[in-house]
Amino acid sequence: MTAQPLVQIRDLKKRFDLSGNFLEQLRFRNGRFVRHQEFVHAINGVNLDVQKGEALCVVGESGCGKSTVARTVMGLLSPSEGEIHYGGQRIDDMEGKSVLPYRQKMQMIFQNPYASLNPRMTIQQTLEEPIKFHHPNWSKTEIRDKVHEVMHSVGIDPDWGTRFGHEFSGGQRQRIAIARALAVDPEFIVADEPISALDVSIQAQVLNLMMDAQEDRGLTYLFITHDLSVVEHFGTRVAVMYLGTVCELADTKTLFDTPRHPYTQALLSAIPRLEDDRPNHIRLHGEVSTPVHLPSGCVFHGRCPYANDRCKQEVPQLIATDGGAQVACHAVEEGRL
Incomplete structure (x- = not known):
């Protein structure tokens, strides 16, 4: 019997209204006024379980809904439909003080370290703020000791505390952002492309730091990225994900060795490799659909070489395959692929 997931995402949907206010929605057609509404369908029925202690990586091209999933899980966006559970407790409908314990257990590392640190606060103040908020009864000495401890754990000199964010490089700022997330001893961290704004030479250092923190503190990660080489190393x-839906879910080795979904196969074929026996780069044809005008059926059918009439009409569900992966593809289900 498998243990209960730490985080459960059930039938998650998120729409953003593009229509403006009521007056802006009115259109004059055929001699009468009609109301016209348009939405960005950012997430369309995502189901994910994050097991305690794992690093679940969510990958896909820009605009596929990865970051929206991250922000919705963290409560920065409210879902249009669906539920989010943490440790068996539904949290997406919580308000006020009842959500505070979960705010402490769940922390986020943002993509851009140049934008996520307050330019008016010193590093010491930045790291003290979440500790003071979640532990209002702690003394100044306890707070200072905790700040020094997390600074040491991410390789920052505590003497840097009097300086401001603009005095540091991107890699140093991201270490500070990681220290801020660790300051309240969370269990679960959502990392939204935390290394994409950094130089390649610094990316490995920050990744290794996050892996060390996971081992030392027993952390669970939901890691958002579009860099597949990072996934292979970290996940x-x-x-x-493709257009707001999960098309394949598998453990890292299975996914990289035997990708089943046509979109996953195309993604992995684009990774530069040195081996001679690797498959040729798969070129996808057809137009990329937009999340405003979602295609019917499988969202990938317009670019899929295996699509048939069923793919154009019926939305595929995630089904388990022999290798232990879950794939949302009619061609795989019917044995055509």
Whole structure:
């Protein structure tokens, strides 16, 4: 019997209204006024379980809904439909003080270290703020000791505390952002492309720091990225997203060795490799659909070489395959692929 997931995402949907206010929605057609509404369908029925202690990577091209999933899980966006559970407790409908314990257990590392640190606060103040908020009864000495401890754990000199964010490089700022997330001893960290704004030479350092923190503190990660080489190095399991839906979910080795979904195969074929026996680069044809005008049926059918009439009409569900992966593809289900 498998243990209960730490985080459960059930039938998650998120729409953003593009229509403006009521007056802006009115259109004059055929001699009468009609109301016209348009939405960005950012997430369309995502189901994910994050097991305690793992690093679940969510990958996909820009605009596929990865970051929206991250922000919705963290409560920065409210879902249009669906539920989010943490440790068996539904949290997406919580308000006020009842959500505070979960705010402490769940922390986020943002993509851009140049924008996520307050330019008016010193590093010491930045790291003290979440500790003071979640532990209002702690003394100044306890707070200072905790700040020094997390600074040491991410390789920052505590003497830097009097300086401001603009005095540091991107890699140093991201270490500070990681220290801020660790300051309240969370269990679960959502990392939204935390290394994409950094130089390649610094990316490995920050990744290794996050892996060390996971081992030392027993952390669980939901790691958002579009860099597949990072996933291979860091991830326990991988969820591949396309246009707001999960099209494949598997453990890292299975996904990289035997990708089943046509979109995953195309993604992995684009990674530069040195081996001679690697498959040729798969070129996808057809137009990329937009999340405003979602295609019917499988969202990938317009670019899929295996699509048939069923793919154009019926939305595929995630089904388990022999290799232990879950794939949302009619061609795989019917044995055509």
